[in-house]
Amino acid sequence: DGGITQSPKYLFRKEGQNVTLSCEQNLNHDAMYWYRQDPGQGLRLIYYSQIVNDFQKGDIAEGYSVSREKKESFPLTVTSAQQNPTAFYLCASSIDFGRGTGVSGANVLTFGAGSRLTVL
Amino acid sequence: EDQVTQSPEALRLQEGESSSLNCSYTVSGLRGLFWYRQDPGKGPEFLFTLYSAGEEKEKERLKATLTKKESFLHITAPKPEDSATYLCAVIRGSQGNLIFGKGTKLSVKP
Numbered sequence: 001d002g003g004i005t006q007s008p009k010y011l012f013r014k015e016g017q018n019v020t021l022s023c024e025q026n027l028n029h030d031a032m033y034w035y036r037q038d039p040g041q042g043l044r045l046i047y048y049s050q051i052v053n054d055f056q057k058g059d060i061a062e063g064y065s066v067s068r069e070k071k072e073s074f075p076l077t078v079t080s081a082q083q084n085p086t087a088f089y090l091c092a093s094s095i096d097f098g099r100g101t102g103v104s105g106a107n108v109l110t111f112g113a114g115s116r117l118t119v120l
Numbered sequence: 121e122d123q124v125t126q127s128p129e130a131l132r133l134q135e136g137e138s139s140s141l142n143c144s145y146t147v148s149g150l151r152g153l154f155w156y157r158q159d160p161g162k163g164p165e166f167l168f169t170l171y172s173a174g175e176e177k178e179k180e181r182l183k184a185t186l187t188k189k190e191s192f193l194h195i196t197a198p199k200p201e202d203s204a205t206y207l208c209a210v211i212r213g214s215q216g217n218l219i220f221g222k223g224t225k226l227s228v229k230p
Contacts, residue, residue: 042223043209045219
């Protein structure tokens with residue numbers, strides 16, 4: 001079955017450490033995204049990638065980094081510069097970025113199950 | 121500034137008690153409005169996309185409608201398994217990614 005796999009599901013980080021969250025998709029989607037979810041807040045966009053070897057900052061990119069070397073993979077690194085990293089992280093993908101390609105549902109997001117990061 | 125506001129923040133219903141969730145939006149030139157369902161500790165699951173005012177879509181006990189300023193998610197005769205957080209999102213006008221509301225947490229008691 002096609003889908004998005006995020007790992008690990010739970011992760012604990014000590015202050016000053018960098019950690020990397022994995023996101024892999026087998027849907028053959030061009031676009032991938034990372035969102036952060038905090039209690040009482042909506043999903044906030046961290047980074048997104050429209051195509052391999054290209055990515056853009058979202059609304060809250062400070063303290064995070066990404067890479068997109070393969071179409072299937074979009075890992076997120078939470079660096080020590082991120083002041084308050086404890087949150088639920090969601091990876092998503094879509095057929096494309098929805099810029100009027102004419103494909104119905106091209107920008108519908110499919111989400112992974114999420115990774116919960118806790119700073120000790 | 122593009123914005124999505126959902127109300128109420130939380131809604132408690134008795135099984136069989138129909139109601140509606142609201143999503144009001146401010147965006148320059150709506151290109152799509154999305155509804156998702158999210159269970160605790162899981163990723164959101166896609167429900168509907170609406171593209172133009174007057175459009176309606178249905179799935180089991182859920183019906184989504186769209187006007188020029190807001191969308192409603194109507195829940196008819198809800199069951200306890202409908203308990204979840206419902207998220208609304210729109211395509212951001214200046215870019216192409218989605219902006220999400222904070223969600224409505226629905227609890228349906230038997």
